[in-house]
Amino acid sequence: MAVVTEMFDKLLEEDTRFGDITSELTIPEELETEAKVMVKEECVVAGLAYLSKKIQKYGLRTEILKKDGEEVKKKEIVAKIKGNARKILLIERVFLNILGRLCGIATETRRIVSKVKKVNPEIRVAATRKTLLGHLDKVAVIIGGGDPHRWGLGDHVLLKDNHIALVGLEDAIERAKKASFVRKIEVEVKNAEEAIEAVRLDADVIMFDNFKPEEVRRAIALLKEKGLRDRVLLEASGGINEDNIEKYAKCGVDVISLGSLTHSAKSVDVSMKILLNMDRSAS
Amino acid sequence: MAVVTEMFDKLLEEDTRFGDITSELTIPEELETEAKVMVKEECVVAGLAYLSKKIQKYGLRTEILKKDGEEVKKKEIVAKIKGNARKILLIERVFLNILGRLCGIATETRRIVSKVKKVNPEIRVAATRKTLLGHLDKVAVIIGGGDPHRWGLGDHVLLKDNHIALVGLEDAIERAKKASFVRKIEVEVKNAEEAIEAVRLDADVIMFDNFKPEEVRRAIALLKEKGLRDRVLLEASGGINEDNIEKYAKCGVDVISLGSLTHSAKSVDVSMKILLNMDRSAS
Amino acid sequence: MAVVTEMFDKLLEEDTRFGDITSELTIPEELETEAKVMVKEECVVAGLAYLSKKIQKYGLRTEILKKDGEEVKKKEIVAKIKGNARKILLIERVFLNILGRLCGIATETRRIVSKVKKVNPEIRVAATRKTLLGHLDKVAVIIGGGDPHRWGLGDHVLLKDNHIALVGLEDAIERAKKASFVRKIEVEVKNAEEAIEAVRLDADVIMFDNFKPEEVRRAIALLKEKGLRDRVLLEASGGINEDNIEKYAKCGVDVISLGSLTHSAKSVDVSMKILLNMDRSAS
C-alpha cells in the first residue's frame, strides 16, 4: 500500500509542462480557495491517501472525508482540498483521472469479492498484471479487498508453459527452490497430472490455468486422494468472469485470479468543484 | 504522434525492477526466439509504431504486419517480435497492456467517428483530458481518426466558468489575446448570449458546455443572424454519448468532444505467443 | 510565465558539484546573513520571481524590492536575500548569471517595443527560438513586453520552405488543419502571390520572410484588394533590426519578430553584496 510510484508526478508533468496558461492569465496569483471532490456514482473510494500525499508538495492540504475503502453514495463529497487556486486547477485533471481509475477498480473488486465470499468466505480474489497505471492499480485492488498477487516479474516465481517446456518441470522447480528460500514457487499447470507432479516436487502454489470448474474439482479430488492437498495453495486462473466465478469459488480453490479486475474496470466519474473565495475577490 | 512520452519505460521499470526471476532461472540466456502478437477481438490497431521503438533499446526487432490505424479481424497477427527470449518475456506484459489500451481507444474512436461522419462528414470528433496513460491516449485518438484537442494545460487557452467569474469575460479574453498571437482562445459558454458576447470579443472557439442539441441549434441560429457564425469554430461538449451524438452532429457544430473516448474505452484483448526455438534448444 | 524549467538547477548543479570548498573552509556553518542584489546599469528587472522560487529550496528567503517588469536606475537594490551565508555564496554566481541575462533581454525588448509602439501602438513585437537559456529567455521577452511566439516545435504549426517544397502548399495546410482544431497554422511566404494563396487556403498567420518594407506594403495592399486582409494575422520576420524596424512597423503588419531580442541581448551587470553579520561574528 505504501508502494512508491511516481505515476502521479509523471502524468502531471506531461499535463503541465508549460504551466496552465489559462489560469495564469485570469486567476490572481495568491488567491486561496477550497475545492470539493465529489463522486458522481456509488462506489468504493480508493486513492485519496496516495493523492493527498502527492499534492502536498504543491502546498495543497487535503481533508479526507471518506477513507480509502469506504463505500459512498452518488454525489457524496469524499474530500476537500485547500490551498492556492492556481495550484488546485493545475492538479485537478490528473488527480481526478487517477482517483476515478482507482475507485473504479476498488469498486469492481469489492463487488466481485462480495459475490464470491457469499459462496466461499475463505477464498481470496486476486488481480493479475493486466494493469494500466502499474502498481497503483494493484493498490486499488487491495483497497477493494482483493489480493495484489505478484507486483512484478521480480518478486514471485511463476513457472509457466514456456519455462517448463524449456527445462522440464522437475528441473525448473529445483532451480527455483535453490535460488531463494524466501520466495514461494508457483506452477501453472494444464491438467491434474501436472498438478500432482508439481506438488510432489514441492511447489508452493498451483495455478490451474484455463480449467473448467469441473476440471478443477477433479484435480483437487485427486490431490486429496494422494494426500497432497494440504501442502499447497491452489489458484484458478484464466477464463473466469463475473458469470462463472461462483462456480469456481465452490470448487475448493484457495485463490481465484481475474485480469478483469484491472483490465476491464470502468473509471468512476468524479469531479472537483472549486469554490471561488468571494470575500477575498470582493476586497 | 511523435509525442515523447516515457510511459512505457516508467511502467516497465516498475514491473521489472528486480528482473524477471522466473525466466532467469529457466530460459537460457542467449536463446533467440520470435513472438507473435495477436489481437483477440476485431479492432483498430494502435500503438505498434510507438512500442516497436520502445523495445528497440532492448535489442528487440519488430516486424509490423498491421500498421497503426488498420482494422483487423479477431485472431489476426499484427506483429512479430524477434530477439532474445528473456527480453521478450521481460517486456511482454507492459507491451500488451499499452497495446490493448491504445487499440481500445482507437477502436472506440473509429466507431464513434464513423457514426458521426454519416450524419455530418465535415465534423470533427475530439477527445478530452480524461486520460489514463496521458499523451499516449491522445495518440490513440488520433490514430482512430479523432482530434486530440489540447494536449495539456499549457498549449491552448480554454476559459471556463471559474476564469470568467474571476475577471469577467471581456477582461479574460483581452488578457489571453494579448499574451500570445500564436494561440487560439476558446471560451466555454453556458448560453447563447454568452456565446454571442464571446465571439464579439474575438474568441476563436466557442465551447457549448452541456447544451442540449436544440439549445445548440438555437445558439447557432442566433450567431448566424448576427453575422458571427463564420468567425469562430463551434464545439459541443458535456453529456454527449453514443446515443445522442448524432443529434449533436446535425446541429451545425464544427467539433464534438467526448471524455468517453478515453475515459470509458475498454482495452482490447491482445496476446503474445512466444515460439520456442526448437532447433536451437535441441542442439 | 509559469513555465517549468530546471535551467537554474542544472547550471547550479554544474557549478557546485563538489560543494564550495572555499566557503566551507572559512565561513561558519550556521552563520545567517543578508545579501543585497544590485543592478549596475539602468534596466528592466526580469527573473526575480523565478529565481526567488528556485532558491527557496536552499532555505533562502528573497525580499523582492523591484518586481519583474519594473524599470530601475543604475545602482538600485532590486532584492534582498536572507539566510545561511554559505548557501548564499553557493547560489550567488548562477543567480547573477541568469538574472543578468533575463534583465538584458527584458531591457532590450522594452526598448524595441517602445520604439515600435510610437510608430504603431497596435503592433506586437515577438521573439524567435534563437535563445540560449531556452524557455527562460522567452519569459524575459514577455516581461519586457514582447510576445514569446511559439515556445518550441510542438506548440504551433509553422510551414517553412522545406515543408512546402516537399508536399506543396495546399496539401501542407490541409494536413495541418486536419490534424488539430486548436492550433493556428502559420505559413512562411517568399512573395505576395504565395501570401494570397496561403490566405485562400485558410492559413491563420502569414510570415513575410525577408521582405523589404516596401514589399510588405505591396503584399498587404494586394491582400486588401482581394478582401483577404482581415482573415489573417500578418508577421514580418528576417533581416529586421533596430535601424529598420520602424519602417516595418508602419507597413501594416500585426507582428514583427526579431531573433536579436534574445540572440544579441547583452547581459546586464548585476552584483550581490553579502553583509557580514558583525554582531554575530563579534560574539
Next chain:
Amino acid sequence: MAVVTEMFDKLLEEDTRFGDITSELTIPEELETEAKVMVKEECVVAGLAYLSKKIQKYGLRTEILKKDGEEVKKKEIVAKIKGNARKILLIERVFLNILGRLCGIATETRRIVSKVKKVNPEIRVAATRKTLLGHLDKVAVIIGGGDPHRWGLGDHVLLKDNHIALVGLEDAIERAKKASFVRKIEVEVKNAEEAIEAVRLDADVIMFDNFKPEEVRRAIALLKEKGLRDRVLLEASGGINEDNIEKYAKCGVDVISLGSLTHSAKSVDVSMKILLNMDRSAS
C-alpha cells in the same frame, strides 16, 4: 574539453517536448537528407566536436569540415549533417543556438588573446564564471586559446574579501592548505601589502582585484624587492577590458582574467541548410 554536460539534451528536451508538429505533418518519415552548416561571419569554430557527439544518438552523422579552433571565413561550410530529415529539423535550432554561442566566445577569446600576446607572449588570458551555458562556455574559451580558470566552486580555492574578513588571512590560508595538497590556494588582494602577506603565508596565486595597471606594477616591484615574486602566479582581474588590457599585459602579471569573454560575447550567426533529397522525393 571532454567535460560532461547535458546542456544540449536539456535545451533540446525543452524545445521538442511535443515533437515537431510541423515536420511530422509534411516531411516523409523515412526521408534521408543532408544539411550544410554555414557560418555567416568570419569566426573561430567551436562546439562541433561536442555537438556531433550529441546528435549521434539521434542517428545523425556529422562530417566535420572545420575543426574546433580553426578560423573560417564568412559563408564557409563548417560541417555536413547526414540522416533522417525530420531528425535534422528537430535538432536544428538548439544545435545552431549552442554552436553560435560557442563560436562567439571562441572568436572573442582568440581576438583578445592575440592582442595580448603581441604585447606579452607568455601571458595567459582566463575566463571567469560569468557564463550562460555553464561548462560549455568554458570549453569555448579553451578552444579560443584561453584558460578556463576554475570550473566551479569545488575545484579551486579562491579566498575573497568575505572569507578573509571572517577568519583572517593567515587562518584562511592555513585551513585551505591543510585541507588538500592537490589544490592551489588563490587569494584576492586589495593592495600590495596584502599581496606580500599572502605570498609569505604560502599562497600559490595572487589575484590583484580591481588594481589599476600602475598599482599592479608597484605591487610586483615590491614582491620582487622582497624576493617573493617567483614563488607565486600573479593574476589581474576586475575592470579589465579591450581598451586597457594591453596595459595590464605589460605589467608583468602571469594571468589576466575577464568576465567579458563569456559575459559579453556576441553569438555568431550560423545557419543550417537542408538539402531536399530530390531523387527520392521525385520517385
Next chain:
Amino acid sequence: MAVVTEMFDKLLEEDTRFGDITSELTIPEELETEAKVMVKEECVVAGLAYLSKKIQKYGLRTEILKKDGEEVKKKEIVAKIKGNARKILLIERVFLNILGRLCGIATETRRIVSKVKKVNPEIRVAATRKTLLGHLDKVAVIIGGGDPHRWGLGDHVLLKDNHIALVGLEDAIERAKKASFVRKIEVEVKNAEEAIEAVRLDADVIMFDNFKPEEVRRAIALLKEKGLRDRVLLEASGGINEDNIEKYAKCGVDVISLGSLTHSAKSVDVSMKILLNMDRSAS
C-alpha cells in the same frame, strides 16, 4: 542476478564528472587498445557479467576469460577489454573497485559455504541487508553459492521484536497472511516457546535470533515433539561467525544467515594493465 542497478553508473559519474583531464591531455583521442584484468589473489570471480554490460555503452568490448563463479589463481587474467584507450582509462578505477568488492564477497561466501556444507550438505547460507553496494553485494553472494535472503524491505515479510511488541504475534501473522498469498511470513523469535506459537499460527519461516547452538537444538527438538518441524523452514541468525558456524550447521536448521558475508568481506586486489598500441603510436 539480472537485478537492475545503476550503482556502476552512479559511481562512474561521480568519478568522471569533469572528464579525465590527464588522459585528455596525453592520450591520442582515437587510440584503440586492449587491457588485461588480473586478480592479484586467489579468489572466486564475480561481477564480470554485470560490468561487461555496463561498459558496453562506452563502446568497450569485454572478452570474459573466467566466468562469474569460477575459482582463479593469483595473477590469473580474468578478462580482456578492448576499445578506445581514453575510455578504458575512464572506467578503470570504478570497474576495479566494484570487481574487487564483488570478488571479495563471492570468495568469502564460497569459503563459508564450503565449510558448512562439509558438515551439513543440505544447509543454505544466506546474506543479510548489511551491504555497501546494495543489490550488487547480494549478486556476489549468489555467485559465491549463498542465498540473497530478502533483497529489500518490500519483498518479504519479516516480523521482528518491534512489530510483535506492537500488535502481538497472532495479530501480526494474521495480518501478514491476509495481505498476500504469494509472500512467505518469517518470524524472528527469542525462545523455543515463541517458535512453537509462530508455527502454530502458520508462519512459513522461523528465525532463531541470537540463539546459542544448544538452544537451537532444543527448540527444534520441541518442534519435532509437537509435530511442527516439517511445516516450516528454520533459520539461525545473529552472532554467527566463522568459528561457530559449524556448530550451528549441525543443529538441524535449514538456513544460516550471516551479516559478515557482505559486512566484513575484504575486497580482492584486482588490477588492469593497459597495453599501449605500439604499432599505431609508432605510425
Next chain:
Amino acid sequence: MAVVTEMFDKLLEEDTRFGDITSELTIPEELETEAKVMVKEECVVAGLAYLSKKIQKYGLRTEILKKDGEEVKKKEIVAKIKGNARKILLIERVFLNILGRLCGIATETRRIVSKVKKVNPEIRVAATRKTLLGHLDKVAVIIGGGDPHRWGLGDHVLLKDNHIALVGLEDAIERAKKASFVRKIEVEVKNAEEAIEAVRLDADVIMFDNFKPEEVRRAIALLKEKGLRDRVLLEASGGINEDNIEKYAKCGVDVISLGSLTHSAKSVDVSMKILLNMDRSAS
C-alpha cells in the same frame, strides 16, 4: 565535506522500492517514536552530519550527541533520531550501513595518521580512489584526519606511466601546464632520475611509485643536492602498509598515500534501537 552525493538516496531507493511491507502491516501509521544509534566498538564517528541531512526529507530529526571526528567508546550512543516510527524503520538499514562504513574508514585513518605523526608530525596521509561509496569514503578520510587526494579524474592532473610512454615526460608536463593555471601537475616516477627531470620541467608534485624507503631517501638526497627539493611536494605511494609506513614517514616525503584507508577498512558495527512509545501504545 559538503560534497553532494546521492549515494544514500540511491541505496535507500533500492532497499525500499516496494515500501516496507512488514512495518506497514504492523506499525500504526502515525506512531511517533525515538531511536538511539549506538556504536558497538570504539571508533571515530563519521557520517552523522551527512546522514542527518539526508533523513530530514523523511521528516526525521537527528540529535547528534557525538560529532563527526569525535572518538567514542564501545556502546556509546552517538545520536538520537525522532519521528515517525515507520519512517525510522524504513531508513534504518541504509543509515547503519553507511554510518558503519564511514566510521570504519575514519577510525582506520585516525589510527594510521596518529602512528605516522609520532614519527613525522608534518606529514600528510592521503587516500586513493580505491573507494566503495565514492566521494563518501573520501569524506570519512577527511574526518579521520587524512587528505582526500584527488576526488576524481577531473580535478587534478596525475601523469602516470601510460601517459608518459605515449607523449614523453616533457611534452606531457608542458601540455598539462598550458591547459590550466589553477591545477597542480603531479608526475608518477619510477626512479630518482625521472624525479629530477620532472621537477626540472616544473611539476608541482612527484609521486614515488613503489619505491622502497631507502630509494625514496636517495631520491630526496639527489633532489636536495641539485637544489630542487623545495620546489615540489613529494608523495610516496604503492606497497605501503601499516607495518612499513613509519619507515616511509621518516624518509622526508610530504605525503604518503594508501589505498588501504578505504580499500581495506572494516565497517564498524553500529545499531539502532527503536524505543516503543509506551504511553501512546498504552492509550
